[in-house]
Amino acid sequence: MARYAGDSTARLGFALMRYSIFNLVRQALSGHRAWGPAWRDAAPKSAYDVVIIGGGGHGLATAHYLAKIHGISNVAVLEKGWIGSGNAGRNTTIIRSNYLLAGNNPFYEWSMKLWEGLEQDLNYNAMVSQRGVLNLYHSDAQRDTYARRGNAMRMHGVDAELLDAEAVRRMLPFLDFNGARFPIHGGLLQRRGGTARHDAVVWGYARAASDRGVDIIQNCEVTGFIREAGTIVGVETTRGSIRAGKIGMAVAGSTSRVAELAGLKLPIESHVLQAFVSEAIKPFIPGVVTFGAGHFYISQSDKGGLVFGGDLDGYNSYAQRGNLPTVEDVCEGAMALMPAIGRVRVLRSWGGVMDMSMDGSPIIDRTVIAGLYLNAGWCYGGFKATPASGWCFAHLLARDEPHAVARAYRLDRFATGHLLDERGVGAQPNLH
Amino acid sequence: MLLIECPFCGARPELEFVYGGEAHIARPAADADLTPGQWAAYLYARSNTRGVHAERWRHTRGCGRFFNALRDTTTDQFIATYEIGQARPPSVPAQKIP
Numbered sequence: 001m002a003r004y005a006g007d008s009t010a011r012l013g014f015a016l017m018r019y020s021i022f023n024l025v026r027q028a029l030s031g032h033r034a035w036g037p038a039w040r041d042a043a044p045k046s047a048y049d050v051v052i053i054g055g056g057g058h059g060l061a062t063a064h065y066l067a068k069i070h071g072i073s074n075v076a077v078l079e080k081g082w083i084g085s086g087n088a089g090r091n092t093t094i095i096r097s098n099y100l101l102a103g104n105n106p107f108y109e110w111s112m113k114l115w116e117g118l119e120q121d122l123n124y125n126a127m128v129s130q131r132g133v134l135n136l137y138h139s140d141a142q143r144d145t146y147a148r149r150g151n152a153m154r155m156h157g158v159d160a161e162l163l164d165a166e167a168v169r170r171m172l173p174f175l176d177f178n179g180a181r182f183p184i185h186g187g188l189l190q191r192r193g194g195t196a197r198h199d200a201v202v203w204g205y206a207r208a209a210s211d212r213g214v215d216i217i218q219n220c221e222v223t224g225f226i227r228e229a230g231t232i233v234g235v236e237t238t239r240g241s242i243r244a245g246k247i248g249m250a251v252a253g254s255t256s257r258v259a260e261l262a263g264l265k266l267p268i269e270s271h272v273l274q275a276f277v278s279e280a281i282k283p284f285i286p287g288v289v290t291f292g293a294g295h296f297y298i299s300q301s302d303k304g305g306l307v308f309g310g311d312l313d314g315y316n317s318y319a320q321r322g323n324l325p326t327v328e329d330v331c332e333g334a335m336a337l338m339p340a341i342g343r344v345r346v347l348r349s350w351g352g353v354m355d356m357s358m359d360g361s362p363i364i365d366r367t368v369i370a371g372l373y374l375n376a377g378w379c380y381g382g383f384k385a386t387p388a389s390g391w392c393f394a395h396l397l398a399r400d401e402p403h404a405v406a407r408a409y410r411l412d413r414f415a416t417g418h419l420l421d422e423r424g425v426g427a428q429p430n431l432h
Numbered sequence: 433m434l435l436i437e438c439p440f441c442g443a444r445p446e447l448e449f450v451y452g453g454e455a456h457i458a459r460p461a462a463d464a465d466l467t468p469g470q471w472a473a474y475l476y477a478r479s480n481t482r483g484v485h486a487e488r489w490r491h492t493r494g495c496g497r498f499f500n501a502l503r504d505t506t507t508d509q510f511i512a513t514y515e516i517g518q519a520r521p522p523s524v525p526a527q528k529i530p
Contacts, residue, residue: 256480267476269453270505315451318482318505324433325447358476415472429453429478 016211019123038203039210044217044239048076050397051235051244053222053258055079056088057198058375058382059250060205060216061390062397064122067212069391070398075214076244078237080221084202087253090320090352091383092275092309094288094299096133096193097158100149103408103420104361105156110405111388112158112192118387124204126196127302132287133193136168136175136337138182142292146188153190161189172289174340181336182293193288195299201386225262225372232262232371248373248397250389253318253353255376262369267358267414268377269429271312272351274322276330278344280304289337296333306344308334312354322351354379356429361420364392364402365411373397374411437513438491439499452488454478455500456520481505484523489513 017023017036027035050066052059055077067073079085095115097108114121115128137143143162150160164186169177175184206216217239226234226241234243251258259266281304290297298308310330313322327349335342357363357377362385367374375393378385392406402409408420434446460466460474479485485505490498502511502523512521 254482256478257482265473265477265479267472267478269478269480270482315503315508316454316480316485316487316505317508319508323446323508358478412472414476415468417468 016207019125038207039216042076042210042215042217044076044078044220044237044242045215046241047234047243048215049074049245050248051075051242051246052077052248052250053235054086054250054252055083055206055216055218056086056250056252057084057201057205057386058088058252058378058389058393059248060202060209061386062248062250062375062393063209063214063216063390064205064212065391065394066398067209067214070394072398073213075209076242077209077214077216078220078222078235078242079216079218080238082218083206083216084199086251087352087354087378087382088198088202088386090275090350091198092297092299092307093195093198093301093383094133094193094297095128095196095384096190096288097384098133098135098149098153098160098188098190098193099422100152101408101420101422102152102156104422105153105158107388107392107405107409108385109156109158110391111385114387114391115196115384116192118196118201118204122204122208124200124207126200126204128194128196129302130192130194131299132189132191133290134163134168134171134187134189134287135290136187136292137185138293139185143185146186146292150188159190159192161191163187163189171286174284175289175338176336187292195288195301196383198383201383205386205390222258222261230370232369244371246371246373246397248375248393250375250393252355252376252378252382255355255374259367259374259376262367262372264367264369266363266374266376266411269316269356269358270318271315271354271356271429272317272319272322273309273312273354273380274326274330274349274351275307275309276327276349277301277347278306278308278341279347281306281344284341291333291337294329294333294336296330296337298334298338305347306341312356313351317351318353320351320353322349355382358414358429359419359421360423362389362409363411364389364396364406364409366396366400367411434508434510436489436501436510438494438497439513439515440495440497441491444491444494448491448493450490450492452490452498454480455486455488484511486520486523488516 097112153160224236392403395403
């Protein structure tokens with residue numbers, strides 16, 4: 001990692017300081033006045049090898065891995081607002097790889113492995129905390145499906161433990177074990193799952209990509225595509241035309257809108273998903289817990305706030321805010337599971353616009369238009385996928401072939417019938 | 433809480449309704465001759481409009497009937513509701529709520 005200390009000066013115009021305990025002490029002694037910016041806010045050039053639309057976690061991770069793994073650093077990341085202002089800043093920060101299907105599990109496990117080495121790779125504290133993800137089951141039938149998923153995980157080399165009710169009670173004694181309407185029979189635990197600090201993930205990828213020469217261009221909205229002989233060769237933006245050898249879209253939430261500029265109609269609906277954070281309380285919930293009889297998931301941030309969410313509001317929306325019936329439904333889930341939090345006050349709630357694909361699984365693929373590549377359809381699951389999404393999208397952009405763990409995320413699966421229906425309830429745009 | 437105007441019952445709270453997805457998607461006539469791509473387009477491709485969106489709703493906990501609605505997906509404001517089979521009314525954009 002020595003490169004962070006020296007050779008970036010010329011490219012960036014300032015020395016990117018490597019973060020370490022020694023530099024922290026040195027900066028502390030000088031009153032913290034000499035910290036430089038973490039990344040460079042670039043102005044657009046007229047052309048790049050690769051242009052990535054969308055400066056969220058996925059777009060910035062793609063740029064980082066393009067530069068680091070594939071040596072392609074003449075790259076621009078175009079962001080219509082500020083980086084991380086979309087869903088990267090609106091999620092519940094959960095990371096996990098507890099998937100059933102062979103098309104999904106190796107991808108999310110690769111993401112988990114990248115999470116495990118992310119902070120060393122980026123020299124940035126993303127606060128990755130493997131505090132465990134526990135999915136509760138409430139009936140014999142649900143236990144069987146969870147056992148099946150756990151076995152599938154273990155066959156893919158992923159950690160999974162099936163807990164009985166006693167083991168859950170030892171771990172989380174404050175759950176409602178006394179005559180609940182949906183009694184807790186046990187849970188499927190992935191100890192390597194947990195949480196990460198969502199904004200730090202964005203900033204860490206931005207810093208690492210910028211250091212390798214990637215231009216991060218904010219307040220730059222794509223308004224159209226430049227076509228020549230059927231190939232897309234650039235984008236029109238609010239900051240002028242930019243030509244590119246290849247263009248990757250990573251704009252989950254707005255995928256249909258940007259794709260429409262290229263004349264594509266996709267199997268995606270945008271839905272609002274609300275999330276909530278409570279006032280800060282003392283350490284209470286050790287990991288991530290999900291309620292299996294309704295739809296409710298909760299963890300506690302390092303600051304003390306309970307971070308939780310539940311279902312989509314249920315209708316197409318770009319409003320970035322939700323409605324009260326869903327708030328009530330989420331809070332009912334909380335009360336059914338852990339009545340102890342009934343008097344904790346909700347501090348904030350917000351809505352993110354989810355890219356809901358028609359089978360609940362993402363798309364990382366070429367499009368039918370030469371020069372245009374698609375990273376979309378992340379449904380609820382985009383945050384945990386950030387590292388592997390960037391890794392696999394960079395692989396696709398650099399080599400024009402899908403990465404081994406993302407082969408199932410083809411756009412044409414809706415025509416061929418190779419749907420990835422992780423939940424097993426049929427293709428519809430409200431899965432995750 | 434959204435108030436939704438059922439064409440048969442009048443304005444009711446959204447709790448009584450279930451969303452039915454994009455409206456006016458017609459099943460292709462000669463469906464035996466469709467290619468897989470055409471099937472996929474019919475079954476899965478959606479306009480996903482940002483702005484005035486024509487969509488189906490069902491008054492599940494009321495009269496039980498399906499109807500169509502125009503709604504602005506940037507504000508969630510309903511512009512019109514109309515019966516199944518009727519043509520889409522002119523989509524006057526909803527007034528922005530200040």
